[in-house]
Amino acid sequence: MQTTDPTTPPVPHPTRTHPRSVLLRRRLAWAAVLACSPYLVLKLLWVVGIDVGVVHPDELNRAQWAAANALTFGMDAIAAAIAYTLTRPRETRIRAWLITLPLWVASGLLVVIMLAVPLSLLGAAVGDAGNPFAGDDFLRPWVYAIVYGGFIVEGAVLIGAFGLYVRERWGALLRTRVRALPDPAGTRDAQRFLGTAAAVLLGVAGVLRMTWALGSELGMSGRWIADRNATGRWMDGVQGGLALIGAVGLIVLVYRVGGARVRGPLAMAWFGAGSAFGWGGWMGLISAGAAPDSTLAERTSALLHLVYTAEMITGVLALTIGWFFLTECAHSFVANPTAHPDRTDRTAQREPIIQGRPAEHTVAGTASGRGARPGGSVVESPAG
Incomplete structure (x- = not known):
């Protein structure tokens, strides 16, 4: 039976992962x-000339x-x-990070299609013009049905699978109270500066897009x-709407506002900044x-170019904040797990099961520096 050195910080329980x-x-x-x-098949046919x-x-x-x-084929590949x-x-x-x-x-690209296309179909069903599956003078209707329908299904199952993956890998962080980060x-001051700048840019872009959605012709x-x-x-x-939601999520995270779990504002910032x-x-x-x-150049106004630029800058700022955030939380949770009582849940009192293996082997592997990858660490850095 192994003994634990009382001067060594206790090894945290891994996130409990149920086989189901x-x-x-x-x-x-x-x-x-x-x-x-x-x-992918449709794009490949077009690339080869069919x-x-x-x-x-x-x-x-x-x-x-x-x-x-070829470029869009590579993105979906x-x-x-x-x-x-x-x-x-x-x-x-x-x-x-890979x-x-x-x-x-x-997920930022797909979530917009997942929300906008059904809303457009609903609008068309009640008499509004603009059925996204109607086709035009460029592509047949069935092409739009395959592309948009495929994106909606792809986004739903891919985001669902990734959500479960995130819970398995960083579940303790997601359950932490924002104020306890x-x-x-x-x-933190640097994160607040970058987060405020990103939130302002997201807010401005979000307000402009909302005014255009409501019929304004400002800057068009x-x-x-x-x-x-x-x-x-x-x-x-x-x-x-996603940009405004993302701005709120960023402010909550970088200023540690409220007692909500991290998963809520993190998801808001994730989808808001990702879609922008x-x-x-x-x-x-x-x-x-x-x-x-070209038609695209004639449609793109100077103000729209500024919005695109603001959205790209927002993404870079959000990436920087996220790197700091995950790296520091990874170090803190693993090095001093007792400092974060809010991270635990009811399953931490029981022996967790990870990939069908008893947790004691995983914990022992973490303590010795081996076997940490399959789930032994509570929170991992982006580089991990």
Whole structure:
């Protein structure tokens, strides 16, 4: 029987992972892999020159068309690869940032579609114009159904699988009260400065998008006004709402406001900043690279360029704050677990089960510096 040195801080109990939760996470991740398949097949066909679903293929610029589809194929292929990683039984051996960074961007992009498309369909059902599945003079209706429908399913199961993964890996941090968050390296003032700047930028971008969603033409170009439809307003409304929610989440986290669990404001900041960075970055880059006489360039006003820039800067600031936040919490929770009584839950009083193995072996492995990856550490840094 092993004895414990009383001068050594006690090793924290790992997050309790039930086998059913692991099984559900793996099934959802496999569903996400399958949900990516229709979009990937369609994009691959377009890259190789098979123009299925395109209304006027003879009007395409072949080089730009192939490059754009290769890029979006690669983006969704990364999402599929991450989803496959989440199906693996020992995915916690992978560096955290290799999963969290691409999924932060992917979830930000997908959550907007998951919310805006059903709202657009609902609006079309009650008489509003702008059915996103109606098709246009560029693509057939069934293409939009496959793309948007696939994204909605992909987003739901991928975010669900990732949520279970996060609970398995960082459950103790998620259950911590916001007011009890540590500041072992003394960077709280820097986090507050960066968080305030990010929240202000998110708030301004969110308010502008909400005004556009409500019908304002502030800062719009003539082409943008002419092409405006209900689907575009729903997109602006969802992006604006998420930006405002993300701003609130950031302020709560960096100023340690209230006694809520970390998981709530962290999710708000995650989706708010992620959607701003994903959509602002994507649209900002393609509009900046568009030809001056193109439709996209004519639709993009100077104010919209500023919004895209603000959203991209917000994402960089949020990434910086998140790195500080997770790294410091990882060090604090593992080095001094008794300093955070709010992190525990009722299952901490029982012997937890991790991946079907008794916890004593995992804890022993953590204490000796071995076996920490499968779940022995309570909170891991982004680099871990």
